[in-house]
Each structure stands twice: as structure tokens, then as C-alpha cells.
Amino acid sequence: MTEIGNKAVDYAVQQGVATLTMQSAPVNALSRAIRIGLIEGIDNALHDDSVSAIVITSSLPIFSGGADISEFSGGDLSPMLPEVLDKIENASKPVIAVLPGPAFGGGLEVALACHHRITFADNKVGLPEVNLGILPGAGGTQRLPRLADVQTSLEMIVTGKPTSVLKLPGVFDKISDKPDHLLEDTKAYLQALTPEKAVKRTCDITLTMSKETEAVFDAVTAQTKKASRGFFAPLKCIEAVRGAYTLGFEDGLKNEGKLFMECMNTPQARAQQHFFFAERAAGHVSDFDKNTPERSIEKVAIIGAGTMGGGIAMNFANAGIPVTMLELKEEALEKGLALIRKNYENSAKKGKLTQEQVESRMALLSGTTSYDDLADVDLVIEAVFEKMEVKKTVFSALDKVCKPGAILASNTSTLDIDEIATATSRPEDVIGLHFFSPANVMRLLEVVKAEKTSAEVIKTCMKMAKRIKKVAVLVGVCFGFVGNRMIEPYGREANRLLLEGASPEQVDRVLTEFGMPMGPFTMGDMAGLDIGYYVRQSRQEHISHDPAYGAVADRLVEMGRNGLKTGRGAYNYEPGSRVPIPDPEVLEIAKQEAERLGVTQRSDITDEEILVRVMYSLINEGAAILEEGIAAKSSDIDVIYVYGYGFPVYRGGPMQYADEVGLGTILDKLTSYRDQLGEYGKMWLEPSDLLVKLAQEGGKFKSYKA
Ligand SMILES: NC(=O)c1ccc[n+]([C@@H]2O[C@H](COP(=O)([O-])OP(=O)(O)OC[C@H]3O[C@@H](n4cnc5c(N)ncnc54)[C@H](O)[C@@H]3O)[C@@H](O)[C@H]2O)c1
8 A cells, every 4th residue: 555645635545546535624625735635646646557546535524615715815826726627537547536525616626527426325515606706617617517417507506505416416426325335335336447438528528509408598597687686696607507518618618717707806706705704703702712611501591472582482492402481471471382383383384394393393392480490591581572671670580590600691682781781690691692583584693792791601602503503793782782773874864865855765776776685664664663763762862963863754653654564654565465665645744844844855866875875874883883892893794784684795794895895985975975964964974983094094894903
């Protein structure tokens, strides 16, 4: 047995087979070391007369996770992946990829360039590049369609979703029933290789565009335009795959390379790559370290079985964690539990859960009206009415019964967690866990650290979030925390524009064209306009200096127009429909309010003005939040906005979008509206200190450190 090779790729020869084993934890990212290791390994094997076949495999439970995207920023990158794949494909001895686990992106492209592929039935592979705003750039768009059917190839490349290997019979020459049989099956496969079949190059397969294939392209293109509205890369992916059918292999590759560069040079690719890192960075916080102990969470209690309490409870039951729900009255408890069951039954009807799963999840949920039943829980999440006195009563009761070390969390949207903590004798155990509605669906969790919250409690909650499949972002205490605090100026500006003469549909159109899933007026109608009304009532000290603040929305609520649930809000709704219908009466109300308040209505409000005033106000608040240290980094704000508010991921989040536009431009435009809007501008459109400072320095939010 000969052993050479670098650290990333082990090289060993046994019984005439050279095995190149990628062993670069955690995922065999195709770093320069792996690329060099593969090239050297192939060269060694080709020069060794005792070698008759070459196997490329992995020592890890994954074949390869794909490109090392930290290399996207540059440096000496030679040899590039296409060069490695060329070497593999053109080897004069058979090269067999053996996949002991998933292969993604460049990892799958390596396998596709090999002459044979072997894996096991449960495995998955994928080409997720589109999620980074690009396309597979090492022949994936050319080789996959040569082995798989056109529909599957397009789906994989355009959606980036992992696909079962069983759906890819043309790609895999042998699929073992179990991973344990892979080695044995590979040996048998090698022995059975006949010289004629030994070297079969994917690039030698010729594809032609038939009428049926063309029809598949048309259908996928139409579907993609709908499903990926606003995204640049998915249509480029289709164009690249088309090249596999209309151009030869060499020209197809060149075309792929050209389209790859077109994608790579877009703000979208920068945004999506930023977001990839932002999501991972959200979990890295400086408030605890490796040595901070973690508490175990095996039993949970939820106080309040209403809209949020029920949704939150489902997250834990889904993760197999028992939950006790507490309400003051038996009937409220029964109502809450019945609603959870209905939710699960609906999922079962849609085929997402089996009846058995429904029952096992329900079995993890129990109810009580007595605090004594919470003596042994590890975590309590309070989700009662949004009133400080009620919250304090609950926390004081919890303080009396809960065991030492139990974490006491509040799901409050706006109240001061520091104040809630004073109702207990253990403020170090008190934290905010701000779920978003519907809590069983929305992935975002704002973990709110109060002044005295311990590192141990923060760490436990951040880790617990992963167990219940949430994306946790650590934030500080302030009104509305990060997400809702920023949405306030966004909504304020939208409402002000309505007062000044814009229509709800114009404002909503501008924001949906920007990429938001719905505009602020549709969103307000869905949430219920009464919610904003009560928030305004409770915040008079902060807003009463502007008598026009939320004026139109207040009138709508006073007329009983509470939004979708009453069939009328900023729009009208047909019974049973969620489609907003513009209502001239709303414009009339806005006109009357403007007259009453002495606001001049204009007919010249442009789309640009709407975007700048609404979106830049949101960004401006984000800058203040960053400066105050409520968010530790701008990318955390981006994660909150993409996961909590549907901000388009192809813009990377509001702060990345601002960095892309340029903070100088953001500042100039914001101050120009501030100046144009006189008294109103002075009240609300003052740029934050951090925005001014970074704009003057030519800086970016991304590189700002508090
Ligand atoms: N609804 C949202 O979109 C949303 C989103 C995030 C956070 N929140 C926050 O979650 C909390 C609950 O909101 P919700 O929308 O679920 O309200 P909800 O009215 O649907 O539910 C509140 C439940 O708490 C129960 N309750 C009230 N006082 C209680 C007490 N002293 N002890 C035990 N149970 C009590 C009520 O009977 C009710 O079932 C609020 O703090 C709210 O700000 C709401």
C-alpha cells in the first residue's frame, strides 16, 4: 500500500485501486488544499502502473458541501475547480466517485465529472448555488442534464433544493441499499468493469433540443418567473442549462462561465452571499463563550394559551419536549389546546403529519390552572396580555414556585424586560424570547437580553432555539426591540404619505416592487388596524407632539374599519377573500384629515419619494439601533428583517441594501426630504448620528463595530 497526499486528501493504493479520500472537516469544502490534493492524486495514480482504477471518496459523513465560499473574496485560488474536473474527466483510467453522504454544489460537480458514481439509497445531492445568487460554475449546468432528465436537472439547478439520489437513476451507476454496503458494492462494481465501459466521459454525451424538451424549458421558465419574482440568477440558470442542449459541451461550458460571471457581478449575488454569512454569524455572540455552562431544557411551561402561547407550545411539542400550558380559567385552556389540535389536524389533512404524529405531539401537551404544577419546569415562556401589571403578577407567581435555575422568559413585543425582571428575586434568570406570529411557522426568534440576564441563560436560549428550529438573534431591550422598533417609522411614513395624497395601492405597489411580500397597508389590514391604534394610544408621550401621527389610520379604526377581519380597513375585502380592493372612501378620509390638520395634499408624490421616505426611515432607525448596541452587528438586523418581515433576501436585508446603495446617497436623500418637508421633516426625518458619521467617512454598516 502506498500512502502520499496532503492533509486534505489522503492517497492510498490497494489492490490496484488508488483511493483519494477527502478528509477536510467539517464538510470537505473544496478549498485550494482539496483541489491540489485531487490533482496530485490523479497524477500519481496515472503514473503508477500498478493502478488500474481511481476512487474519489470522503472520510466524513458528507462527500462534499461544495465551494469554499470564504474564497469568494479572492487570494491565490489556482488550480480552480474546472481545471480539477478536466483532469478527472480526461483521466485515461476509470475514475469512480463513491458518495458516503451528500454532495452539494462543487461537490456534486466533482462527482459528475467522474466516469462512474456510486452511492446509497437514502442519500441526497444538490446544486444550491442559486441560493447565493449565482449558478453552478464548474460544469454542473452542462454535465447534470447529460445524466439526468431535463425536468429534474432544471428543478435542481433553478431551485437549489436537495434531491434524493433515487430520483437520479441516470446519474448513479450503482445505488446500494444501505451505506454499510457501499464498500462491498464498490469492490464488486470495480471487478465487473469491462475495458470498453471503463472510461465513460459525461462530456461525450450529446444532447439535442427536441420539441418535448423545449416545452419543459418553457414551462419551467414560466413557473420560475412567478416563483422567483425579483431574483436574477434563476433565469440565468435556465439559460445555462439551455446551452447544454443547443451548444456543444465546450461552448456550453463557456456560456455557463459567462452567465456565472454575470450573476457574480450583481448586487443580488453580493446580497445573498452576505446573507449566507449573516445567518451563521447571528449565532456567534460575545456574551458567552465555550466555557459558559449551559442549562438543560427538558420541560417547558407556557403561560397563556392564546394566539402566541399556542404557537410557541407547538414548537416544543414538535421537537419532542413536553409542555405544560397555564391559563387562569379552565375554558381558556381547553380552547387553546383545541386550537393546537385543529392546527395539527390541518397539517395531517395536508399530508404533512401522520395521525400518529398528531397524537404523539398532543400527548406532550398538558394544561393546568395551578402554578404549583410548574415547580419542576426548566423554562417558562409567558405569553399573556400585553400589560405590565399582568406580566409582573405572572413573574412574581413564577418566582415563588419555579425551581432555582429555571429560565423565566417573556414573549412581550414591547414591554421593558428589565422592569418585568424586578417582579422576581432572580433577574439573572429573566430573558425575552420574542417569537413572531404565527409562532409555529415563523423562523425568527429575537432573544432579548435584559440588563441582568446571565451569560448562562443567554447561551441556553440561543442553543435551545436551534432545537426548536428557530433562527435566533440576540438583541437588547428597547421599545419593540429590533424588528418592531424599525417597522414603526416604516409604517409612520407610509401613513404620512397617505395623508399627503398618495394612495394605499401606490405605496403598497412601490414596496412590493422593491421585493417586500406585501405593502404596509396590506400588512396593517392583515394584522388588524386596531393593534397599531392601541400601540399609538399607549405611546402618546412619544408621538403627541405630531397631531397628524397615524391620523388616517386612527379614523379608520374609529369607523370600525379594523382591516381584513372586519372586511374593511385601508382596503375593502369581499367576504371570505383576502384580496385588497382599493376604496375611494379611504382617499376621501385622507383628504378630510389633511384639511383638518392643515397638511397640503400633493398629486406629485413619486414612487421614488415613497421608497426613500419609507425604506430609508427604516434604515435610519436600524442605524440608531446599531449605535445604541441594541443589535450587535448590522447583519443581525438583516437576519431579523429577512426572517421576520419577508425582506427580500436578494437585497440581503435593509442594512446590506443601504451599504449597497451607499450610505452617502441614503443620507443625502433622507436629508433632502427632511428639508423639503419643513416642520414634519424636522420632527421625524432627522438622520441618526451613526448614519451621518459613516456616510461622511465613506463607511459601511457592515464594517461598523460598536
Ligand atoms: N399576536 C402577535 O402577533 C404577537 C407577536 C409577538 C408577541 N406577542 C406578544 O405575546 C403576548 C400574547 O399575545 P397573544 O396575541 O397571544 O394574545 P392573546 O390574547 O391571543 O392570548 C393571551 C392569553 O393569555 C391568557 N391570559 C391573560 N392573562 C393571564 C394570566 N394572568 N395568567 C394566565 N393566562 C393569562 C388569556 O386568557 C389569553 O388566552 C403579548 O405579550 C403580545 O405582545 C404577540
